[in-house]
Amino acid sequence: MKRPMRRKPHTAAQLMPLRRSVVEHLSLQQHCALAAFRDGRGSLDQISILMRAIYLPFLMSRAGHRRKADPAPYRAAEAMLYRCLVRGQTGQEWRLEAGEAVHFAALVVRYDTKLQACRTHVYDEAVLALMRAEWAKRSPLANRDAPPEDSAFFALLVERTPCRVPHAT
Numbered sequence: 163m164k165r166p167m168r169r170k171p172h173t174a175a176q177l178m179p180l181r182r183s184v185v186e187h188l189s190l191q192q193h194c195a196l197a198a199f200r201d202g203r204g205s206l207d208q209i210s211i212l213m214r215a216i217y218l219p220f221l222m223s224r225a226g227h228r229r230k231a232d233p234a235p236y237r238a239a240e241a242m243l244y245r246c247l248v249r250g251q252t253g254q255e256w257r258l259e260a261g262e263a264v265h266f267a268a269l270v271v272r273y274d275t276k277l278q279a280c281r282t283h284v285y286d287e288a289v290l291a292l293m294r295a296e297w298a299k300r301s302p303l304a305n306r307d308a309p310p311e312d313s314a315f316f317a318l319l320v321e322r323t324p325c326r327v328p329h330a331t
Contacts, residue, residue: 176283185277188214192270199246200263204256209247212266213319216240217295217302219273221288222280233303239269240303244315296320 192215195208216239223231242262250256258266277285295302301316 202255225287
């Protein structure tokens with residue numbers, strides 16, 4: 163009889179909450195990027211930072227609870243970020259419109275809350291999942307059986323602005 167594979171147990175450090183310095187650093191980056199886009203001073207680098215506010219909280223929910231989070235607010239934010247990218251690359255301001263900025267502010271606050279309560283192993287699992295998605299050029303928000311076009315924007319973002327997500331450890 164074949165034994166089911168067991169996960170390697172987490173270390174004590176992996177079970178601890180994220181270090182306060184990591185949480186503060188990530189939170190500050192998110193809020194500064196959002197402020198830059200509100201003021202029309204965004205850039206590709208800041209799009210990369212805001213990508214984390216879309217994908218990591220979604221992936222953290224999955225890693226921490228082993229269930230899917232509702233992708234709808236994250237997909238809406240993904241579309242907003244795409245419009246912002248198009249505006250910036252066509253010579254307009256790198257700006258989130260007022261309604262878009264409000265939506266992103268809610269995501270950033272949700273991300274802050276998740277980071278403060280997150281265990282290190284959950285964050286690291288989400289980072290690894292994002293890195294695998296980048297490598298595969300497949301959006302973490304796309305359904306498994308979705309056509310590649312559903313990940314076209316994600317692939318474009320990754321090509322232009324890899325997420326460069328810091329590990330917690």
